[in-house]
Amino acid sequence: MARKLLVVILAAVMCVSSLAACQDTTSTATPPATNGTTAPTGTGTSAPVDTSDIVNPFENEEKGEAKKEHVMMETLPSSATLVGTDFLPPIDNQGGVGSCASQSVAYTQFTNAVARYLHSLNPDSEFKPAKDSKYCFSPKFTYTYSGAGTAWVYNILVDHGCLTSEYSGFYKDSGGGSQLGRPGNYYKQSIKWDADKDDLFKALNYRLNDYEQIWFTNAPYSGKMTTSENGRELLFKIKEAVASGNVVVTGGYPSRWKTGMVYKAGDIAKMGQKIITYSVAEGDGGHQVSIVGYDDNVETQVGGVVLKGAFLMANSWGESYGDQGYIWVAYDALNTVSEYEQLNDEKFNRGWTFDQFCFTYWETDVEVTMPELMVELEVETADREGFYVSLTREDATGSVSTYMPYLFKYGAGDAKIHENYGGDANFGGTVGGAADTGYITLSYEKLSSMIPKGATFENYIWGVDVFSTTKQDVTTIKSVKLINSKGEVIQEIVPEGDNRTLKNGRNVHYEFNLGKELKSYSVDGEYTLSMNGTFIENKKNSFGAAANADAATKFVVKYDSVTNTYKLYRDDEDYLLDIKGKVVEAGAIVKFNAPSNTRGTQTWKLLDNGDGTYAIYLEKTDEAGRYYAIGLKDGQCVLVTGADIKTYGTWTFNVDVNKSMDIDFTTEGTPSVKVAVKTGKTISTVKVVDSKGAVVATKTVNAATYEEAFTSLAKGTYTLCIDSTAGNVVYSFVVK
Secondary structure, eight states: OEEEEOSSOOBOOOOOOTTSOOOOOOOTTOOOOOOSSOOOOOOOOOOOOOOSOOOOTTTTOSSOOOOOOOOOOSSOOSEEEOTTSSSSOOOOBOTTSOOHHHIIIIIIIIHHHHHHHHHHHOTTOOOOTTTOGGGSBOHHHHHHHHTTOHHHHHHHHHHTOOOBTTTOOOEEOTTSOEESEETTEEOHHHHSOSOSTTHHHHHTTSEESOOEEEETTSTTTTTOSSSSHHHHHHHHHHHHHHHTTOOEEEEEOGGGEEEEEEEEOOSSOOTTOEEEEEEESOOOOOEEEEEEEEEEEEEEEETTEEEEEEEEEEOSBOTTTTBTTEEEEEGGGGOSSOSSGGGGSGGGOEEOSOOEEEEOOTTTSEEOSOOSEEEEEEEEESOTTSEEEEEEEEOTTOOEEEEOOHHHHHSSTTOOOSOOOSSOBOTTSOBTOOOEEEEEEEEOHHHHTTOOTTOOGGGSEEEEEEEEOOSSSOEEEEEEEEEETTSOEEEEEOOOGGGTEEOTTOEEEEEEEOSSOOOOOOOOEEEEEEETTEEEEEETTEEEEESSGGGSOOEEEEEETTTTEEEEEETTSOOEEEEGGGOOSTTOBEEEEOOOTTTTOOOEEEEEOSSSOEEEEESSOOTTOOOOEEEEETTEEEEEOTTHHHHHOOBEEEOOTTOOEEEEEEEETTTEEEEEEEEEEEEEEEEEEETTSOEEEEEEEEEEEEEEEEOOOOSEEEEEEEEETTEEEEEEEEEO
């Protein structure tokens, strides 16, 4: 496998719930991963009045529009509930399947969000999940491809969408509970892949574009809900989401939850209903649930103390749980240390109740539209986990960006996210059966979402890499189709000969060249920034001007596929651009500052001006609606706004076009992994890092070529890091 790569390739992010049983996911020869959190948008004061003409960086921009943000309510009602609305699905029973994350995220939260979004477009829509289960989204679909990780379910919804229960579902036993298997066998309906003709295509019509996962047991919350300022802000955020019509996903250990009774009714809560009053510190069995209401006036008692206020929680254990499947959770139960001293007595052995809260908003985070560009593979195999797929995009510079869809990060290849069925399963769910055919439809959206103004997908070469990970079963690629949002086939490849069948670690590459003039797409790589012959220079952690290119500060420009933004890093340190003093106003000095989840580093965007120049600007605007861009003015690198964006804020990215790297990455038997690297620049070091982050091999090269077979690696997942003057490339591989 030889591939020409330009320094830094498109990255994907994976964030896994600590409540899930986390097994290794494998992404062989995949691009590097960035940090697993989204850089938060910065805060700042309002800018002074600017009377100059306003230049909107988003104006006439075909891609990369500003994401619509959820506008929070300023005041909240004392209670709110989603129960009884047309949009909240009925209580379900996950039965013997560990699909709680999919039940809470896909079935409850996503169903409610899509239903509300569709009704905002058409109040007469028949999409009413509370009245007809065919409009509920299938937890089986996301569980098939994500397993039990909470963030994994969200990533499937972002990448692949979801089918409704009309087209996908678990087998239900006589008691109504979902089931995977019975003694000595499995229910094919429950373990089949949803890969019949058009299944994955239909799923792509309902997707998420964003989600937020907040870890409540970590700083700055540290398990304090009503006993800290940060916690009270989060309490408001949860209640506001529900009052706005949104489900909030959370999770904990049910074996720790201690329940009592509502002794004084609130606005919604009734006397005698069950309520969780606190949790003990011992117990296991992670479980995800949904918050679907709250009542500030409900009261209960524990240890002689009156607790006021509670959330309404929906479970997925059928209507026999709690009160018809629901249970209240006292606000104080969310405090690891109670706000009442007597409830912290050691006899309570108090612990945390929920460890996280996950938000999506129906008015901003739902996508009910088909991706602009997709690929459909018709595949025949007896082992649906014996292959995986990566998508590629090549531009006029020869730069190739790669993206592995989450279906193959979690549900195929060597991921092994589900229990062992006792043998290989085909698409239909038959274990040890004959080869059958599946249709895999994948979106190119992560690779096409930032096409610059004036270009279309026809100006790039779109590719598909199919990798075999099995030695005994053959994967046959019967057809590969490039499809547009209307479902029309743009181009089709019918493989022949060696390009048709794969086994024993072999891979094959297919590509679609639509014959149009190729255009430069990505600025991923190592660059210096100049404006009219003047370069940006780092001067004691703030920027200045330099006339000499040798003094220019080098940047690594990385595209973040999760936030749909470009980020600029200093080449030798993991630093982001920031605003000195965090004051967002014209003339503020731009400097380097380390990212911080609590400090609020600003998120920057990159605008292609279509003439070889770019504007680097803040995604967030001030109250006056102005955008701030990095500008070079009077020898200083400062924020500019208005007409100054055009005059002082357009940059040229200077890069050595010869900075390329050819890599052959092959597995030679077990457990030998051979790496061969050739570049026109000097390779400094090659490192092999295990799944725990430990460096197991370091090689100092100081040459333009490098070749070595690693033969003493134990079984597991490893990362290969290649550092050179041509850039840094990271690959993952597995030793079986």
